[in-house]
Amino acid sequence: MFELAIVWEWAQFAVRWLHVVTAIAWIGSSFYFVALDLGLVKRPGLPEGVSGEEWQVHGGGFYHLQKYMVAPANMPEHLVWFKWESYMTWVSGFLMLVLVYYGGADLFLVNRSVLDVSAPIAILISLASLSIGWLFYHYLCKSPLGKHTVLLMLLLYVLLIFMAWGYTHLFTGRAAFLHMGAFTATIMTANVFFVIIPNQKIVVADLKAGRTPDPRLGKEAKQRSTHNNYLTLPVIFFMLSNHYPLAFATTFNWVIAALVFLMGVTIRHYFNTVHARKGEPNWTWLLTAIIFIVIMWLSTSPRMLTSENPDTAVAPAFEKFAGDPHFDAAKQIVSTRCSMCHAAEPVYEGIHRPPLDVRFETDSEIASRANQIYLQAGRSHAMPPGNVTGMTPDERETLVAWYRSSVSGKKNE
Template identity: 60%
Template structure:
């Protein structure tokens, strides 16, 4: 039963991650498209009353003629497509993934006991509450007089993000710092859509239906928030991918790296936005982006605080290792894994063409095997993903032993955690 739950939970994480990627593609794609479209609009004398600009595009074997109204057309069209569910579904699936990976696995992925001693529920509450803070502060700034000073507002938003990155780094593990900063930013972006852009558009629609002239301010406000979302998109993608790259998240300067990534997002988007607006070719932005990336690489060479596996998760990992090292069948399984897997998963691999252990997973000592119990179970017990193509001829009986050992270790885990 225990192994079934592990498999089901792993598939759940896979499904939610897949959903999150698909919805993010839809949201980012529509965001980039409409920013490019808006910047590329051309004014012409034949435009209908109230139209600001037009654009002719070709795609899929046909031509499209698009016109934009800064406020609204004189009459409401019968069919109106709303672009909102891409944003909502991306945030909801991301929140679900946060719960499945970081909240359910708080002992390993969220809590850094060397920074702050937290229970699982305390860490979850801080995680959830922090995601709302950014929106409240940012929204207040936008609704103040700074709403008329977009450059100053963007600078303050950047400082807010840097401050949150530093704050997260005082509490959570390195990988959770980057992930939460991405979720923090994504929450601002989705709230912009749900709380400002869509409501403002609905006010305009309601005015048209009632025969009133819509106020142009609602369109200006929505465009400001949409522009902010456009500049934040690329950094959010980086932050969401960062948990696969220890050089990004497992250094004492991870929050500084995140700050530089936000600046890279600005320079990259500035280049494309300028090109789309036909206002030049600012190639200098690529030089600045490259310099920022070099700075990021330099920061990653600083001494690791090793909060991914050595510091922040050390206590939890030690307890997990103890549970599986003391489980019945461990010695047999350790022999199986070391004989079938260590030629690649070693500090100095001996398999031709393998120069570094895949994913940095080491399986050449009993301690290595205990540390990677869950991965071994999923990759070589519950499935036949490893060894690749079964090149080392792992037998069905050996896979059965792995399953039996993991089940015994999973039963031991609650007892060991409670004892410590």
């Protein structure tokens, strides 16, 4: 029979794989249609209602694409709807949030030195922030301010900065950045689900009923699509950030998040301008590099790294690991084989910061990572990397015995 820890680990892997696959599909189609839309050319002789056309070559064939600003006079028999890529990206991402951050809330979500709340309360805060944030954004777009494109984008940016600041005052740094990705992705998918697709369906229904579609519906959908276009790259950054503590575990992590959104704008501005055949604004790459250098400085100078791990008492959820009879032996192994890298000041050559900001210098830090130690060094040989510190099979068995004893409550193994 499979152990829960093994099943849980593979479930995370499967959902993460699904998330990556669906995200590739969504982002790929999104970027393609934005480039197509910007590259359309108005030529004489186009059918009535066509705003532009584009000729493309791919896979050994030529494609002739035309865009109707509202809709064609007669509906085609078959329409391809691009929506499930977005929906499944969000669903799989939410499942990842549940499996990793809700399932491991005491370790990955709650930072009691920031906000001392229970895991269920932290999860409720997380869920509320995702839904309330979308509603605020949605009605901001629906308000008279929504008619002013630049002003609306600035207000959206202020909202994102506020959420970044707020999340870093609610959760661990890693969870704060993950939630910024989830918050932004929720806005993007909700735009598709509540605005873009419904508006298109109304247009289709009007055409079938012989009514003239309202051009406002297309403009509203286009506005939301534009927002999605500029938010995509920051979402990818935040989803990758959990591997880089210099991004999420620093004093000014919320400022870094704010700058990441600016980089998303500068990069997309370059590609959007090129695809629209309006030149090559290479200055955007210089500006992006400058912003990235500022981010690097904010994360390292002066020394501002903050610990995500408890350094005093063991959290109640992990007391069973620190109180197990096998703990002293496991602690000795971890201190001998792992702490040269996983310390505030690593001594292993070439390692200047503890990988993933994971430290094994106190009972609390070791006990709180029992599950990861078991999977990474007990059941697998992922750690130490290349077994550079020479962890023996017997030592790995001791780590397994410690974890199993703690979980089962049987102290005589």
